[in-house]
Amino acid sequence: MLWPAGAWEVALPGWKYEFPRDHGNHPTFKTEWWYFTGNLASAEGREFGYQLTFFRQGVRPADGADIIPLSRFITTELKFAHFAVADLTKKKFHFADKFSRGAYGEAGFGEGKTLVWIKSWSCELIGNHTFQLRAQTREMEVDLTLESSKPAVAHGANGVSPKSEGQGRASHYYSLTRLKTKGLLRLNAESHQVEGLSWFDHEWATNQLAAHQKGWDWFSLQFDDGTELMLFQIRTASGARDEFSSGTFVTSDGTPQAITFRDFELKPLESWQSKQSGGKYPIRWTIVIPKLNLHLEVRAAIEDQELHLQPISYWEGAIRAVGSRSGKPVQGKGYLEMTGYGSAIVGMQQSPGVISKPDSEPTKTP
Numbered sequence: 521m522l523w524p525a526g527a528w529e530v531a532l533p534g535w536k537y538e539f540p541r542d543h544g545n546h547p548t549f550k551t552e553w554w555y556f557t558g559n560l561a562s563a564e565g566r567e568f569g570y571q572l573t574f575f576r577q578g579v580r581p582a583d584g585a586d587i588i589p590l591s592r593f594i595t596t597e598l599k600f601a602h603f604a605v606a607d608l609t610k611k612k613f614h615f616a617d618k619f620s621r622g623a624y625g626e627a628g629f630g631e632g633k634t635l636v637w638i639k640s641w642s643c644e645l646i647g648n649h650t651f652q653l654r655a656q657t658r659e660m661e662v663d664l665t666l667e668s669s670k671p672a673v674a675h676g677a678n679g680v681s682p683k684s685e686g687q688g689r690a691s692h693y694y695s696l697t698r699l700k701t702k703g704l705l706r707l708n709a710e711s712h713q714v715e716g717l718s719w720f721d722h723e724w725a726t727n728q729l730a731a732h733q734k735g736w737d738w739f740s741l742q743f744d745d746g747t748e749l750m751l752f753q754i755r756t757a758s759g760a761r762d763e764f765s766s767g768t769f770v771t772s773d774g775t776p777q778a779i780t781f782r783d784f785e786l787k788p789l790e791s792w793q794s795k796q797s798g799g800k801y802p803i804r805w806t807i808v809i810p811k812l813n814l815h816l817e818v819r820a821a822i823e824d825q826e827l828h829l830q831p832i833s834y835w836e837g838a839i840r841a842v843g844s845r846s847g848k849p850v851q852g853k854g855y856l857e858m859t860g861y862g863s864a865i866v867g868m869q870q871s872p873g874v875i876s877k878p879d880s881e882p883t884k885t886p
Contacts (some may be wrong), residue, residue, distance in 0.1 A: 528581055528586070528726040530688025535679030536846060538624055539672060540648050545629040545636070546692070547597065550578035550726040551739030554636055554643055556666070557740065557855035558654060558701050558718030559838055568705055568714060569606035569821060569855070570662055572655050574636040574643060575599070576629065577858055578726075599627040601638045602827060603655045605662070606838050611822045613837070614707065616657045617829055643803065651720070656706075662684045664703035668696040668719050668859040670774040675750065676766070681723075683754065683764050684730035691725035697740070697770050717742050726824065732757050733785030735860015737786070739767075739807070739818065741841050743852035746772035749814075751779065751807065753786055755860060761786070769812055779811075792823040797833035799826070799862025807841075816843035818856070826862060 529548040546552055554574045561567050577598045599622050604615035618638045626639040635643045641655040649668035655661065674694045675681040681693040699718040704711060708849035737751040749768035767779035786847045788802030803820040818841045825837025835858040842851045857866050 521772075528578060531680050531692050531724070531728070532688055532689040533678040533680050535596065535692050537674055537679070537692075538674065541643055541852045542692075543635055543645055543706075545576060546724045547576075547578075547629075548581070549692075549724040551728075552576040552724035553722070555653075555723070556643070556718055557836070558664075558666075558699070558716055559853040559855075560701060560705060560714040560716035560740075562705075562712040562714050565609075567608040567821075568712075569604075569608060569825075570664075570705070571602065571604040571855070572641070572643075572653050572662065573602045574641075575601065576636075578854045580620075580751070586675050594633055594687050595623065599629075599636075599638050602829070602836075603641060603657070603660070603662075604825070604827060604836065605660045605705065605707060606822060606825055608821045608838060613822065613825050614660050615827045616659070617677045617827075624726040649699075650701075655752075659708060661706040661711075662704065664700045664701055664705075664714075666699040666720070668699045668720075668771075670696070670698050670770070672696055673768060673770055673774070675768050675776075681766070683725075683728040685732060685760070685764075686730070688726065689728050689730065691723045691782050693723040695722075695750060695768075696720040696740055696752070698746075715820070717853070719748075726819075729754070729865070733762055735858070737802070737863055738857040739839070739854060740856075741816075741818070741839070741852040741854035743841075743845075743850050745845070745848075745850055745877070747845075749807075749852075749854075751784060751786070769809070770812075779809060779812075790819075792820070792826070793827070794826045794833070794835075794862055794871065796826065796828040796860030799833060801826070801833070801835045801858050801861050807843075813846045814843065815845075816841045816850075816852075820856070828862070831863065832859075834859045835861065 528550045596695040600619040644652040651666045652663045680690040682690045701718040702715045741749045746768040753765040754762040769777040785808040790804035792803045793800045805818045821838040842848045
């Protein structure tokens, strides 16, 4: 459905996730991303981390005037993507980005099995929860097949993940927390057949953060006992943890357990400062979740995993965790994203030009 001209839809309670439909794009919302991260290894034991993320950023809501555009360059949305490979064995980090209007079909969403593409970078849906990822530059390349061993997990309650106070300041957000991954990874002239685990986040919203919220720290962890943890804290201008911080623990059989602001403790222990952006990023943390009897120390697999881009810089990298759950040793691998340290966050705060449905009417799928 189309929303009134000049208005974006916001995330409200009542969304019913359906797959594979919701792996696709949701153009009535302003912001959307498809976020793949993973830890991989070659048969020789060389370890890598990777990130491939596709973004859709709305410029203006579509309306009837867009049916017959006056120019190919009149667009309702911009497409961009970030691609990174961390050579954890050699402690080197590589990243690249792409940006496009998609005026001539070089970027877009929802063409056949292809969920999203920007030039030669693409995500193709080849099964209900199975994906083919491809991206390449002169320096690096991935061609990976990802197959989920668990059902999708929706974060939050009643179809929304709240991020700040007020109606619609939320996102529709789900994850595939354990994707068996295999394929090709190349760095320069060296190609490797790799295997491992990936994590997929898909989120769509319209200006979900409030003005006083200045960044976030987001963790995804896959443990050796078959469980997973997603946890994020939103930081305020004073540096405090916002009450809308939350997470989800996923049991070995795929059952999600909600984690609220009061359920966890998150403490930085050590930082690394970027020479590029000047940002000072925490790279070692403790996580304590008493109701799960979970105690962890989490560290960056290598320190420098900052994507220094314009107009933003953020840290997105492979992490390692050791600790205990219910008195038994546990360890895991995952990814950590940190924003608001090296630059301000862009395009995420609430602004005019949004519209929300009445409370009595659940939001409908586009």
